[in-house]
Amino acid sequence: MTARKITAPGIPRARPSFYLRYMVEPYVYLSPALVLIALVMLVPLVIGISYAFQSVNLLRPIETGWTGFDNFRTLWSDRKFWLALTNTFWWTAGSITFQFFLGLGLALLLNTSFHGKRLVQALVFLPWAVPTFLSALTWAWLFNPTIGPLPHWLAALGILPEPFNILGDPNLAMWGPITANVWFGIPFFAITLLAALQSIPGELYEAAEIDGASAWQMFTKITLPFLAPMIAITVMLRTIWIANFADLIFVMTGGGPANSTQILSTYIFTTAFRKLDFGYASAIAVALLGLLLVYAAVLLVLRRKLVKI
């Protein structure tokens, strides 16, 4: 490298011969971060996806090799996959709907002023701090009629004909993990929506009141538009997270009875670590990834259309 004249500020450093150098220079500085990201994110992702096009079964180590779209063809005609997909939909939709609306209600309550607000606020966020496995176990017990009160209460309310364990009923079992998940996920929506609510200037409500708006009109015409960006992003993140969230189901029902609570992520888990068929598990995972990408794209487009602020 040759010595260069020291340049003063304002005098352009890049002469044409140095052009390439200045193109490359930023990437040199960025390279540690890029390498790190590539190593911890991209490499596992690519390897994982590549498994989907191979036969990787630890029980049949000899038949390893590229198989093209074989795994996906099997997937297409796999009844269990379609069942798990349907279950994933209900699991995600049920959880997110209740989490969102109850979380929103809680945030609206916490946004008013009342006595002992700080204490309530702290308590509300508690479920978030409980380890998932612990809450899954606790909820499993709560649903167990021999030790838990819930079946008796439900029976007393007339929701159940008699106190039995809904986790054992193929038609109702999904409600068990969904209930636990709702309890577990409300604080997330409450926290984020409360933050968004608190950022709405109070004078807008005053102006709306002067303009004659009722409480409901203020909610729909001021609160909701302000919350919309936050709602879009949190609902998207939580949907993806819940669709992948197997812990509760795994501990509470293990996917049963009769696969009635089997969702894609538990199916992936059992395929990979019980049947040791990594190739097929990867194919399911890729299918799930594709669906979630489509969902995220749709939501982002909607957000751009609806959100004005």
Added chain:
Amino acid sequence: MARIELQNIAKNYGPVEVMRDINLEIEDGEFIVLVGPSGCGKSTLLRMIAGLEPITEGEFRVDGRRMNEVQPRDRDMAMVFQSYALYPHMDVARNMGFSLEIRKAPSQERADKVRDAAKTLGLTSLTARLPKALSGGQRQRVAMGRAIVRDPSAFLFDEPLSNLDAALRVEMRLEIARLHQRLETTMIYVTHDQVEALTLADRIVVLNAGKIQQVGTPLDLYERPANRFVAQFIGSPTMNILEVEPTDKGVLLKDGTVIGISPGAERPVACDLGVRPEHLNIVPQGSAHFSGKAELVEHLGSDTNIHAHVPSIGQVLVRQHGHFPLKTGDPVHIALELDKVHLFAPDGQRLDTVLGSG
């Protein structure tokens, strides 16, 4: 249409008392202007009338009906906020038509009213913009528009023109005067601009530190200020206040000049003499009350302001009409227009003693 009565209104924020003893009756269709120094409680009073701020004590009535507990939306008042409070997610047209939208007015009527208001306010080309894409003055006009599309029982304006340039302010002032003439609706208007106050008001309310100092027509306040605060607050430039001592014959200025009282008037207890700059005149030495030296002469074209230093009395501001040929350092001889002089008691209240040449 509304007749507004405030009776013994007081306002506390926790232990802090910000307003007390507010008594005011506003006739139907009257144009009331609230003036007072910053922080004296003008916005607070307006917000209490609008219902945004609870009234701590006293009774607030509209057309004889107690309104203290009535919700803002049921009070039927339009308000322009000091901070505008525009809806950031709605364009200008929707901001202005929001009250109509809430009332579910037919969209044709809404569009017409918004268009008229936008035209009046010079916002026609901006109706599709969001507030964030407007200048401060444009936002203020949108806030104004939001009020004037309505036909409320009273308008409350909190410094609605503070952010406009001088020419636009004059134009908008005329629009407001026109609006008042057309609708004959009660208006309560807060401003820091004396010209606005004096030209628009039927009556002006002067507030200081949460108390009403005086209520009266612009001319009342100018000619017969109730106390020293009002005297100094109304009128620009500010009134000169000279310390005096009462004597048997009249009042004694600090430099020994005696100004007599009219024959028959009782002995004043004055301690301050107030005289507006325009009621002081530069005269030949013989007929002057006191003399001094011009320290600064401001030639404004229409007027000349002479800041004079008078030994043992202090600074005195004299205002002469037209161009007055005087330079810094020139000696000046000053005479008071005795019938325009005000006397104030030690507690600041006005005294009705008339000065004369006695």
